[in-house]
Amino acid sequence: MPLGISYVCTKMAHMTMTTTMPFLFPGRGLARALLAPVMAFVCAVMMAPSLRAADTNAPASAPQPAGAEALPDLSARKKPPVIIIKIDDLRQIDGKVHGLWTKCQSYLKERNIKCGIGVICQTLAEATPEYVKWIKSRHDSGEVEFWFHGWDHASYKVDDKPFNEFVGRGYEEQKKRFDDSQKLAQEKLGFEFATFGPGGGPGKGTFDADTVKAMQDVPGMKVWLYPQPLDKQGEELVAKGKVKILDRVWAVNLESKVGVPDFKAFIKGYAKYPDREYFVLQGHPMSWGTPERFAEFARIIDFLVEQKAVFMTPSEFAATLK
Numbered sequence: 001m002p003l004g005i006s007y008v009c010t011k012m013a014h015m016t017m018t019t020t021m022p023f024l025f026p027g028r029g030l031a032r033a034l035l036a037p038v039m040a041f042v043c044a045v046m047m048a049p050s051l052r053a054a055d056t057n058a059p060a061s062a063p064q065p066a067g068a069e070a071l072p073d074l075s076a077r078k079k080p081p082v083i084i085i086k087i088d089d090l091r092q093i094d095g096k097v098h099g100l101w102t103k104c105q106s107y108l109k110e111r112n113i114k115c116g117i118g119v120i121c122q123t124l125a126e127a128t129p130e131y132v133k134w135i136k137s138r139h140d141s142g143e144v145e146f147w148f149h150g151w152d153h154a155s156y157k158v159d160d161k162p163f164n165e166f167v168g169r170g171y172e173e174q175k176k177r178f179d180d181s182q183k184l185a186q187e188k189l190g191f192e193f194a195t196f197g198p199g200g201g202p203g204k205g206t207f208d209a210d211t212v213k214a215m216q217d218v219p220g221m222k223v224w225l226y227p228q229p230l231d232k233q234g235e236e237l238v239a240k241g242k243v244k245i246l247d248r249v250w251a252v253n254l255e256s257k258v259g260v261p262d263f264k265a266f267i268k269g270y271a272k273y274p275d276r277e278y279f280v281l282q283g284h285p286m287s288w289g290t291p292e293r294f295a296e297f298a299r300i301i302d303f304l305v306e307q308k309a310v311f312m313t314p315s316e317f318a319a320t321l322k
């Protein structure tokens with residue numbers, strides 16, 4: 001029996017015992033104890049087909065008991081994957097690192113899991129000693145690579161049409177955003193970024209040909225957390241030898257919608273790519289403020305630990321690529 005169903009049934013048997021049984025067998029502890037496994041079995045037989053049906057036919061939004069989904073068949077994967085956790089949008093808020101960031105980092109740190117954190121650099125200009133100290137200590141631990149996620153991550157409008165930060169504003173302006181950010185990082189944090197990942201927003205696309213040129217021209221930029229599967233312009237950039245690209249598999253991610261970690265969606269995608277060596281998993285810890293969302297994130301991480309995944313920072317993994 002799949003683990004999830006067994007869990008639900010044990011739970012239901014327990015609930016039945018603790019709610020119904022006292023009326024039927026008041027005070028008869030032994031009768032209750034003997035009946036529990038019977039109930040669990042009956043429940044398993046009755047529930048299994050309906051749960052399986054619910055799994056395949058129910059709309060995604062239908063409520064399901066926690067842990068009820070059976071895992072897809074994962075036996076086709078022969079080697080644990082490399083996982084690059086790409087978590088976005090760190091910026092200073094009220095002089096501090098927000099508690100949702102420290103919560104997420106504690107979870108990963110306790111499990112010795114490495115990750116990459118995307119920094120929005122504008123607030124580095126007014127960085128407090130507290131903010132700087134936190135970034136530096138995580139950086140110095142070797143567990144976190146801080147990478148360049150943009151200057152302000154703001155969209156802008158031309159003729160009422162929205163554009164994301166690294167789209168359509170020309171090479172000079174884009175390169176200035178790289179250069180200003182690198183300068184501030186060096187000044188405040190004592191290191192430059194080696195990795196870039198452009199920010200999204202309401203506009204179409206997250207980078208353009210000028211961004212590709214900037215990646216080639218900014219000396220410190222070595223790795224691109226590509227926001228999509230590798231394409232022709234990415235291949236051409238990589239062929240020049242300076243920049244390595246870690247691309248994305250859309251179906252395999254921490255979040256199914258921006259800001260919403262989703263274990264079920266993750267596992268469904270994960271099962272479809274047994275031969276893929278690595279996955280870049282994107283997430284937004286500032287959106288994980290509810291216990292449910294954080295629990296889904298934690299569940300994905302725990303599953304990957306079970307899978308013996310190898311967690312690496314973007315630069316570490318890029319260094320293994322030919």
Ligand SMILES: [Zn+2]
Nearest residue numbers: 088089199200
């Ligand atoms: Zn972002």
